[in-house]
Amino acid sequence: MEKFVLAIDQGTTSSRAIIFNHSGEIVSKDQMEFTQIFPKPGWVEHNANEIWDTQLKVIKGALSKGKIDINQIDSIGITNQRETIVVWDKNTGEPICNALVWQDKRTSDYCNALKKENWEDYVVENTGLRLDPYFSGTKLRWILQNVDGALENAKAGNLLFGTIDTWLIYKLSGGKAHVTDFTNASRTLIYNIKDKQWDEKLCNLMEIPTSILPTVQNSSSDFCKTDEAVLGAKIPVCGVAGDQQAALFGQNCTEIGMVKNTYGTGCFMLMNIGNEFQVSKNGLLTTLICSADGSPEYGYEGSIFIAGAAIQWLRDGLKIISDASETTAKAEAIDNTDDVVVVPAFVGLGAPYWDSEARGAIFGLTRGTSDNHIVRATLESLAYQTRDVLEAMELDSGLKLTTLRVDGGATANNFMMQFQSDILGSTVERPQMTETTALGAAFLAGIKTGFWDKEEIKSVWKLDKAFKNDFSEQEKERKYGIWKKAVKRTMGWLSE
Numbered sequence: 001m002e003k004f005v006l007a008i009d010q011g012t013t014s015s016r017a018i019i020f021n022h023s024g025e026i027v028s029k030d031q032m033e034f035t036q037i038f039p040k041p042g043w044v045e046h047n048a049n050e051i052w053d054t055q056l057k058v059i060k061g062a063l064s065k066g067k068i069d070i071n072q073i074d075s076i077g078i079t080n081q082r083e084t085i086v087v088w089d090k091n092t093g094e095p096i097c098n099a100l101v102w103q104d105k106r107t108s109d110y111c112n113a114l115k116k117e118n119w120e121d122y123v124v125e126n127t128g129l130r131l132d133p134y135f136s137g138t139k140l141r142w143i144l145q146n147v148d149g150a151l152e153n154a155k156a157g158n159l160l161f162g163t164i165d166t167w168l169i170y171k172l173s174g175g176k177a178h179v180t181d182f183t184n185a186s187r188t189l190i191y192n193i194k195d196k197q198w199d200e201k202l203c204n205l206m207e208i209p210t211s212i213l214p215t216v217q218n219s220s221s222d223f224c225k226t227d228e229a230v231l232g233a234k235i236p237v238c239g240v241a242g243d244q245q246a247a248l249f250g251q252n253c254t255e256i257g258m259v260k261n262t263y264g265t266g267c268f269m270l271m272n273i274g275n276e277f278q279v280s281k282n283g284l285l286t287t288l289i290c291s292a293d294g295s296p297e298y299g300y301e302g303s304i305f306i307a308g309a310a311i312q313w314l315r316d317g318l319k320i321i322s323d324a325s326e327t328t329a330k331a332e333a334i335d336n337t338d339d340v341v342v343v344p345a346f347v348g349l350g351a352p353y354w355d356s357e358a359r360g361a362i363f364g365l366t367r368g369t370s371d372n373h374i375v376r377a378t379l380e381s382l383a384y385q386t387r388d389v390l391e392a393m394e395l396d397s398g399l400k401l402t403t404l405r406v407d408g409g410a411t412a413n414n415f416m417m418q419f420q421s422d423i424l425g426s427t428v429e430r431p432q433m434t435e436t437t438a439l440g441a442a443f444l445a446g447i448k449t450g451f452w453d454k455e456e457i458k459s460v461w462k463l464d465k466a467f468k469n470d471f472s473e474q475e476k477e478r479k480y481g482i483w484k485k486a487v488k489r490t491m492g493w494l495s496e
Contacts, residue, residue, distance in 0.1 A: 007438035024460030028066030042105035045098035077239030077441030079246035107138035128286030137189030174227030186288035220294020239444030250440030263410035267307035282392035283352025302351035302389025310344040331376035357494035
């Protein structure tokens with residue numbers, strides 16, 4: 001009986017399930033979008049039960065489409081939207097409120113207050129992160145302080161906290177397992193990545209009882225077995241990593257200095273920096289990543305909050321496209337943007353600026369500006385933001401990037417990938433398998449069970465297309481200079 005590995009890929013806007021064979025090829029997959037909830041400006045929520053319901057449906061859908069019996073699944077790997085949190089009742093298994101999403105900005109004032117109290121240095125030096133509402137810890141504090149009875153129940157041991165991986169493991173195990181992996185823990189703002197344990201000082205600061213926190217494990221380890229009542233069989237879940245670390249692993253960036261960029265709802269660049277913890281001096285995060293055996297190593301990360309979400313805005317907000325696939329033709333219908341620049345700082349700016357009070361803007365509009373200019377400028381904004389992060393990485397690491405490995409939905413857009421190469425002045429490599437996030441989670445699971453060995457996973461990565469830079473140095477720097485000027489004018493927009 002042929003065996004397969006199932007990857008659960010729980011993202012910001014959809015739940016997906018992808019089944020891989022031993023060659024690392026996709027046998028079947030299924031996907032469902034779920035509701036985005038915006039109760040107030042800057043607030044973003046998900047219904048955790050809806051996430052679970054859609055995830056369970058796509059698992060069954062992928063099995064059905066591939067005509068695969070559940071007993072043919074060797075193991076399950078989970079990769080997930082990071083920093084999004086769920087708090088649920090330990091006795092009933094029901095969430096006490098909606099999940100707070102990584103994009104949610106409601107804790108901006110609290111983060112600013114902690115900065116004024118000089119907590120930023122401690123946070124950076126022990127968690128590798130920054131005091132920003134992006135991360136989970138301040139979201140957890142908000143729930144405990146603002147949901148009726150939450151703090152008292154937490155102190156009494158009646159509540160459980162988790163990032164989305166933890167929530168899915170809890171549901172898959174029939175409520176038996178309360179665990180996470182190092183990569184997800186490292187994004188919470190309350191996990192010490194030097195000591196590799198929950199940071200009591202930060203938990204005390206935010207009034208977070210440590211009893212509600214999950215056990216932290218290697219990314220490739222035994223997390224649970226699925227409950228027979230849930231999937232019809234006891235299948236081991238033994239690979240877990242936050243989506244960006246899973247993509248780094250799926251891209252085989254297991255050596256120091258290797259870099260990948262994932263173009264999803266946000267845009268995330270990671271560089272492998274090896275076994276030693278290093279603090280960024282240029283606005284990057286230091287985070288835990290997966291090594292070949294699933295044990296934690298370190299990486300630099302630049303987080304761009306709005307990437308694919310800017311394309312959704314063109315479709316759903318401005319309504320100047322009806323499908324993302326139209327962007328290439330519209331961008332190529334003109335020779336250039338005529339120096340129109342879109343800065344998609346809809347929820348502030350991430351690395352290397354870290355300005356939660358910035359907001360989006362369009363610059364350079366004239367009577368000759370058309371929807372094509374705005375579409376092209378929006379695509380180009382993803383590439384400019386990537387260069388912002390890459391320059392910070394090169395300064396921190398002392399390494400010069402010659403090749404960038406890319407994955408995610410927007411990499412199918414040849415115009416954008418060529419512009420990315422042009423504005424970086426580096427080669428951009430797109431693999432044949434662009435589902436590297438799910439593949440990374442599958443690899444972590446399959447390595448643990450012996451489905452794959454470490455050498456086999458290296459042979460799975462295959463190049464689809466390499467994009468070579470075509471801009472003169474002068475044109476590259478002129479365009480980038482205009483971008484930097486535009487970004488500067490969006491910063492601090494909400495400030496008094």
